[in-house]
Amino acid sequence: MTWLELSPDEWNAVRLAVALLLARRDFWGKSLVNGLVHLPLVLPPVVTGYLLLLTFGKRGPVGSFLNEAFGIVFSFRWTGAALACAVMGFPLMVRAIRLSIEAVDRRLEAAASTLGANALWVFLTVTLPLTLPGIVAGMILCFAKAMGEFGATITFVSNIPGETQTLPSAIYTFTQIPGGDAGALRLTAISVAISLAALMASEVLARRVGRRIAA
C-alpha cells in the first residue's frame, strides 16, 4: 500500500478538495484545471483508456516510475480497472459536489466566523454538513458511471477473466460466443438488481440527509 492506492474514501476526499477549489477559489489556470477535470466526460472513453495506457502502462512515464520505485503495476491488473473507473467518474462527482458547495449560503459561514470558528471549523461544522446531499448524489453518480464503464477499462486493462473483467465486459464476452446468452442474461439480471438497489438506497439516503439540513 502506498500513497497512490487510494481507498474510495480517500478518492472522495480528493474530489471534495478539487470541487471546493473550483467552487470557491479563483486562481491562475483555473479554467485549465477545470477543463482537465472534465475532460473524461467529453473524450471518447477509448481515448481516455488509451491515454491511461500510455501514461500508466509499464513503459509509460508514470507507470514505469511507479513500477520501478514501488512495484505498482496498473496495466492489465484490477487496480488499473479501478483507476480507470475513478478517472471516468471523477468529473461527475466533482460537478455534483461543486454545485452543492456553491449552493451553501455563505452568509451562514460568516455567521459561524463571528461566533469564533476559524476557517477549518467553519468548513467542518457548516460547509461540509450542508454539502452532504451533493456528496451523496456525486457518490451515486460515480458508482453508476463505474458500473457501466466499458471503453476506458477495456482499453487500459483489457478483459482478462478473473483479473480485469468487469460486469459489462463479461456480458460483452458472453454475447460474442455461441450459446453465451444464458450467461449474459444472468449477468444482466445481476446488474439490473445492483443498479436498482443502489438507486433506491441513494433516494433514501438523499431524502434523509435533505430532511436533516432543510432550512
Next chain:
Amino acid sequence: MSVAVAVRHRLGDFALDAAFESQGRLTAIFGASGSGKTTLINVIAGLIKPDWGKIAIDGAVLTDTEEHLALPVHRRRIGYVFQDSRLFPHLTVEQNLHYGRWFAPRGDRYAQTAQVLALLGIGHLLTRKPRQLSGGERQRVAIGRALLASPRLLLMDEPLASLDQPRKEEILPYIERLRDDLRLPILYVSHSLAEVKRLATDIVVMAEGRVAASGPADRIAQRLDLVPPEERDEGGVILDMTVAGYDQAYDMTSLRSAAGEAYVQGKVGKPGAVLRVQIRARDVMVATQKPKKISALNIFRGRVTALDAAGPAAVNVTVDCAGAPVIARITRQSRDTLRLAIGLEVYALVKAISVSPPAAAPR
C-alpha cells in the same frame, strides 16, 4: 464600556467615512437605507477589511490599518445578530446556541446558559430545528447564540426589520433587558426612529456614508433636521419622567417631570420609577393662551426657543418647558396666525405620548 471607531472605505461608488466614539450601553446607528450603517458594522465585525481604519473596544485594538493590524473575524469576539437570523439549519436550537461557546477562550467565557435562556425566554425551544421556529423565536435564538459566545461587543443589524409589528413588540422588551441587565455594549443598526428612540442610550446618525451627528439619545433625538424624510412622522423628543402614582378609578398613571405633570393610560411602572417618554412632534399642538375646556390632559407651559422649517409647509417649534424640550410640528400658516417668535410664552398640547417600560438606562 467604550467603543471607538474610525473608518474610511470605498465600495464602488459608495464611500464610507465615519468616526464615532460611544460609552453608551446601547448605541443606535441610525440612518436611511443606503447610508452605510451595515457596511460600518461589517467593518467593525471584521467581515469587511477597510481601506483605512482604527477600531477599539475598551482600549483593545481590533483594527489599525496604519499598524497593519487586523484581527481575523473569529478572534474578535464580537457577537453579531443578523437581520435574517442565520441560524444553522442542520443544527438544533440547542446546538446553535452552544456553537460559539467552545471557541471563546476559557477565561473569557462569562456567558451563563441558564441566564441567557431565561433572559430571552427560549428554554422551551432547545430541541427544535430552526425551521420549526417563528420569526420572533428565531431572532431570539440568534441573539442567544451571539450572547453565549461571550462577546465583548454585540452588533445587531436591523434585528426586527424582517418581523411584523406584533413580533417586533414581542422582541423589544428582550432587547431592553439586554441593555439594562448585561454589561455588554451594544451597537444597534436601525432605520426605524421609533425603535431607536425606544432603545438607544446613544445615537449615531449616518447619512451618505458619514456620521451626521452622534451623542446621547435625548440630545440627538431633538435634532429633527437629522431625520430622513421617510421617518419624519416619527421625529420627536425623548424625556425622562418619574412615575408619581396610579389612579385606579380612571386607569391612568401620572408622571412627574420638570415640564410638569403628565398622564398616560394604564398602569405603567412603579411609583418612583424613571420612564422614557417619547413625544412625537406631530402629536404636539401649540397654543398662545392657556386652553380651557379641552380633552388633552398633557399641557406644558414653556417658551419658544427655535423655529425650524420642516418641509415646504411645516415648521418645527421647539418649546423649552422648564428645561425639558418639547417639539411641535405645525404648519407655517399656524405659525403666522399665532405670530410665533422666539421667546414667546406658549402652551404645548400633547395629544399622545408613549412610554417604554423599564427605565431608560442611567448612563
